[in-house]
Structures are given as C-alpha cells and as structure tokens.
Amino acid sequence: xxxxxxxxxxxxxxxxxxxxxxxxxxxxxxxxxxxxxxxxxxxxxxxxxxxxxxxxxxxxxxxxxxxxxxxxxxxxxxxxxxxxxxxxxxxxxxxxxxxxxxxxxxxxxxxxxxxxxxxxxxxxxxxxxxxxxxxxxxxxxxxxxxxxxxxxxxxxxxxxxxxxxxxxxxxxxxxxxxxxxxxxxxxxxxxxxxxxxxxxxxxxxxxxxxxxxxxxxxxxxxxxxxxxxxxxxxxxxxxxxxxxxxxxxxxxxxxxxxxxxxxxxxxxxxxxxxxxxxxxxxxxxxxxxxxxxxxxxxxxxxx
Numbered sequence: 001x002x003x004x005x006x007x008x009x010x011x012x013x014x015x016x017x018x019x020x021x022x023x024x025x026x027x028x029x030x031x032x033x034x035x036x037x038x039x040x041x042x043x044x045x046x047x048x049x050x051x052x053x054x055x056x057x058x059x060x061x062x063x064x065x066x067x068x069x070x071x072x073x074x075x076x077x078x079x080x081x082x083x084x085x086x087x088x089x090x091x092x093x094x095x096x097x098x099x100x101x102x103x104x105x106x107x108x109x110x111x112x113x114x115x116x117x118x119x120x121x122x123x124x125x126x127x128x129x130x131x132x133x134x135x136x137x138x139x140x141x142x143x144x145x146x147x148x149x150x151x152x153x154x155x156x157x158x159x160x161x162x163x164x165x166x167x168x169x170x171x172x173x174x175x176x177x178x179x180x181x182x183x184x185x186x187x188x189x190x191x192x193x194x195x196x197x198x199x200x201x202x203x204x205x206x207x208x209x210x211x212x213x214x215x216x217x218x219x220x221x222x223x224x225x226x227x228x229x230x231x232x233x234x235x236x237x238x239x240x241x242x243x244x245x246x247x248x249x250x251x252x253x254x255x256x257x258x259x260x261x262x263x264x265x266x267x268x269x270x271x272x273x274x275x276x277x278x279x280x281x282x283x284x285x286x287x288x289x290x291x292x293x294x295x296x297x298x299x300x301x302x303x
Contacts, residue, residue, distance in 0.1 A: 002043060004076065007069035009036035010048060010058075014066035015141050018055050025141060027124055074140060074278075081282050090284035091120040097128035097136055098146040101230055102271060105250025106166075106299050107146070110291050121284055130155060130205055137161055137274050144288060145274045150209040155272060162280055164289050166271040167296035169249040172260035174233070176240045179259070186262035193219040196242040198233045201226045209267070210245055234258055249300065271296070 012022035013033065023030040041048050048062035058066060084091050098107055103125065111123050128136060133145035138158050148169065149155035157163050173192075175181050181191075192214065199221075200206045207226075214221040224242050227233050230251055233244040238257045247269060254260065273289045280286075 003040070004072065006036045006040040006043070007065070007072060009033050010040060010062065011066050011069040011073060012141070013037065013049070013056075014058055014063065014069075015136075015139060019049075025126060070140065077140065078278065081279055084282050084284060088283060089120065090114070090118040090282075090287045092284065093122045093124060094144060094284045094288065095124045095126070095142040096144045096146065096288070097126050097133040097142040099130050099133070099148060100127050100228075101247060101250030102146050102148070103127050103250075106271075106292065106295065109299065110288070110295055113291055113295070114288060118284075118287065121287075123288075134158070134161065134274055137276060140276065143275060143279060143282075144285060146271065146292065147274060148205065148269045148271050150205065150267070150269050153205060153208050153212070155205075157274060160277050161274055162277050163272045163274045164293070166273055166289075166292045167300055168268045168270050169247045169300060171245055171247045171263070171267040171269065173243055173263050174237045174246050174254070174258050175243045175261055176237060177257050177259050178240070179243065181243075181261050182259040184261055186264045188264050189214065189217045192221075192243075193217070195222070197221050197223045198225045198227065198236045198242040198244040199223045200228055200233075204228070205269075206245070206247075209269075213267075 009022065009026065012026050013019055016022045016025055019033050019037075020030045023033045026033065037048055044065070046061045046065075047059055048065070049056040050059055080092055096107070107125055111125065114121055114123060126142070128142070128145070130147035130149070133142065133147050134155065134157060136142045137145045138161050146166070147155055173181070173187065181187055197210070199210055210221060225236050227236065230246050233246055234251070234254065236242060237244050238255045245263070245267065273292055275285050
C-alpha cells in the first residue's frame, strides 16, 4: 500500500518544481523530502526523479502518480473537513500563505490568538507572493491565503476559491528629511514626475501599481533602485537615494531621516483572505478569517 506522506512529498515536488521548494512548503528539510521520494521509488519500483541540470524533474510515471496523489489528498481533505465540522471547533493543520508585510505586521498576533483560543488547531505559515498564493489555494497546496490587491490591479479569484475582505492598508510616500517634499502634508501624483524612485522588482503587485499609476499622469517613472523588502526600501530612502511608496502595514517605526508624506488621492491596498469553496465548512477557516478581521483595526496604522 502506498504511503500517503510519501505521495504528499511527491505532489509537493510536482507543484513547487524542486525538492527544496517542496521542503519549504511542507515544513521539512530537503533531505527528508528526498528520503520520502526514495522510499516511494522503492515501493513502486519506479524511477520518479531524474537529474535535470542542477535540479531534478519528474519522470512521466511520476507525473501520473502525482496526479493520483492530488486526487487522494483532495479526498483526505474532504474527510478532515467533515470530521472538523462534526466537532464544531477548529482543529487539525491549517497551512496559510501570506505576503511578507502581513506576515510581519498581522500574522504573529493572529496566530498567537488562534493558538490561545484553539489549542487543537496547528497553523503553518509560509511567506508567498500574493499572485502565487491564490493559485496555491486553488491547487490545494495551502488552505488559506492572505493576499492583497490595488484598485487598478484587482486580484482575480478562480472558480472554486472564495474570499473575504480583511481591511484596507494605506500607503505613504517616504522621502529623506532634506527632500523638498518633506515639509508637505500631501502631494499630487503629477508633482512627482522628476523624482527618482525606489520600488519593488517588476512582476510584483506594488511595482505594477506604481508603473501604471504614474504612467497615467503622462510620464514614465525613473526607478533607480529595486528591493523586495520594504525595510530595505526605507533604508535606501534614509540614505537619500530616492523616494518610495511604502504601505503602512508591517513598516514599523521610521528612522529619523525618513519622513512620510501623503499622496493625494491616498493609495491603498486591500487585504483579502482566500480559501477553497470545498473547505469553507471548516471551523478553522471561519475562525481564522474572523480573527484576522477583528484584529485588523488595531493593526492598521492610522498615521
């Protein structure tokens, strides 16, 4: 009989594309995932992974087995949902994918509150890009995603995925204290044509919003530095190397050399929780979403 844990490891490699990424998603070491795959190869007497450059790829037999694993894991999830639903309280494992600033500014309090109220619930948090997290929910890799979108770049939810709004995160322009705009309470987007920008890399939601919004005012923004972490962007602003548009969530206290300036109209991104329709009956899903919504007013910084 095939071992479900080993099938889960194979499915994770198929979804994430590498042993290392699969290990990170499952909370294992790469060595542990490799051992699970090796045992599955012995059980099935089949080669499942082949070397491909510096990584590995699934063989045709492995691809077929991974599809079967996905179906089995879906059945297991349904069984777990029914059991938890009968108990009427959050229990079991809940895999959550969340973007970086929410993982820093929102999730620690939320997870601590869930652990305090529901000791039978085991939460697992992973940092995931918002665009990727929705697909991971749809494919059953994670149970719940905390993602965000902007007014001009809405986050699409595929069929079979439900969502709820957690709250709105406001954003400020950050400038060095010696910058001419530092004394202003707010500026309009048209006034930023000559500025040197610090931004997240292309392909991210924030970068896309910045490009599209400033192009709409009739000019191409000059992006001189790119950094994924908001804290790195703040450090670059503190060094006088440009200005940045940074959300308030998870930003923390600003250094003395950095001043926030309002942008008129004020940019905001909307935080959403997303989960599979089939898992909507889980008390764990409902309670986690409720906790996130209740915590949001105390987490969202007004200034």
